[in-house]
Amino acid sequence: MDALSGLLESPKARGAFLLKSVFSPPWGLRIEDRAPLSLVTMLHGSAWVLREGADPVRIAAGDVAVLRGPEPYTLVDDPSTPPGITVDTEQRCNTTGGEDVTEAMSLGVRTWGEPQRTGSTVMLSGTYQAPNEVGRRLLAGLPALLVQPASAARTPLIGMLAAEVDKEDIGQEIVLDRLLDLLLINVLRSWLIQPGTGAPLWFRAQSDPVVGRALRLLHERPSESWTVASLAASVGVSRAVLARRFTGLVGEPPMSYLTGWRLTLASELLRDPDLSVANIAQKVGYSGPFALSAAFKRERGVSPQEFRRGKRSEETLTTGSDGRTVVLRT
Structure with missing residues (x-):
């Protein structure tokens, strides 16, 4: 196994946390789950990623954002929108007033948020819940935020993941884990071959x-x-x-x-x-x-x-x- 294959072979999700979230502006989520790595892609609409000490970064429909933890970050419809809900280490969702809305805002299998209507933002997220699911060497080489624009993706994986996320078929967890791994590998391959992106020495x-x-x-x-x-x-x-x-x-x-x-x-x-x-x-x-x-x-x-x-x-x-x-x- 060469060095690149060894790096790309490491992502192996095991019961990854996958969720389709639906919101209508204004909305904001503070992510404090301390997960080692998360992927976020927009199916409809756009979002801004806010991190302490960094400029806001916009992710549009079809973009894929890879976020390296465990530092918290915020996802909002607009940089000026305060986050109304915080996601904790147990993937529980609480309002700023302390109300647990994890179950109250459930919309079905792996779908959460507000009932979808015209103009809604639809976001798909996948979270690796332990560092060994990603590989320590890979985590150590990644930037805090890596964004692959939709125009650079050229992959059916987002659509496949979106189609599978709200199903409950036999072996569904394995299907979702492997699709998440493949989507991450696809982003990493693009990152590694691009000059000037800060790929590992x-x-x-x-x-x-x-x-x-x-x-x-x-x-x-x-x-x-x-x-x-x-x-x-x-x-x-x-x-x-x-x-x-x-x-x-x-x-x-x-x-x-x-x-x-x-x-x-x-x-x-x-x-x-x-x-x-x-x-x-x-x-x-x-x-x-x-x-x-x-x-x-x-x-x-x-x-x-x-x-x-x-x-x-x-x-x-x-x-x-x-x-x-x-x-x-x-």
């Missing part, structure tokens, strides 16, 4: 004839006992040249990058209850479960066993790039 480094080959080797053979010298020999350059070039393009030394990639793979494998920590250690290049546990605890703040049970350190939740906004060009 390691992705841009893949085009380098030396560093790109080194990255592919690390991704394809993570269990190998790599050293800077052996990796340099495999790509045909000196140890000093590889170390300097890799660090300059990727932003960290080769062995540091390898550690991060191994632990990313370990995080994915820990989802499989049939794999022991010893099995996982062997697959990702550690001498045994104790070596993997020590590295995992040092980098993630929790042991593999704690991670598997669902415990996450606060560092894992808040790791990320700066608060920049990226809008993909049409």
Whole structure:
């Protein structure tokens, strides 16, 4: 698996929270659910995304906004509209007066808000509820807000998701999870290939004839006992040249990058209850479960066993790039 495939393979929603919301202006939602990642797309009408310390960003019909948490944000019909409802960590909705309107404003299966009429805003949202559903490396590389304009989407996925969200067929949760994953991957592919969008350094480094080959080797053979010298020999350059070039393009030394990639793979494998920590250690290049546990605890703040049970350190939740906004060009 190359570096890009490894990144795009990580989104795996598990019972993601999907909702179609219907409002008539003026309306405003304050989102305080602390979710690691959410997607918002407008089916009808438009909305503004407000975040502390950032300019308002408009999303129109067909646009897809990817919002990285856990910091709160606000969705409103107009930047001047105060939010009347707050969404909490349990996806409960409360008015500014403290009234719980979660059930009162239900409009049916995965549909919420006000009865639809001419001029209504219809918004579709999907929320990943745990960082391991997205992948730590992916979360760390994303901007706080990424917007894909409708003109750049060229995908039937929005329509498919909208058609499925209010159904209750057999296996519906799996269908919705996979459609949400595909929509996120579609946005990410557009983001990664656009110049000047702030894509991770390691992705841009893949085009380098030396560093790109080194990255592919690390991704394809993570269990190998790599050293800077052996990796340099495999790509045909000196140890000093590889170390300097890799660090300059990727932003960290080769062995540091390898550690991060191994632990990313370990995080994915820990989802499989049939794999022991010893099995996982062997697959990702550690001498045994104790070596993997020590590295995992040092980098993630929790042991593999704690991670598997669902415990996450606060560092894992808040790791990320700066608060920049990226809008993909049409």
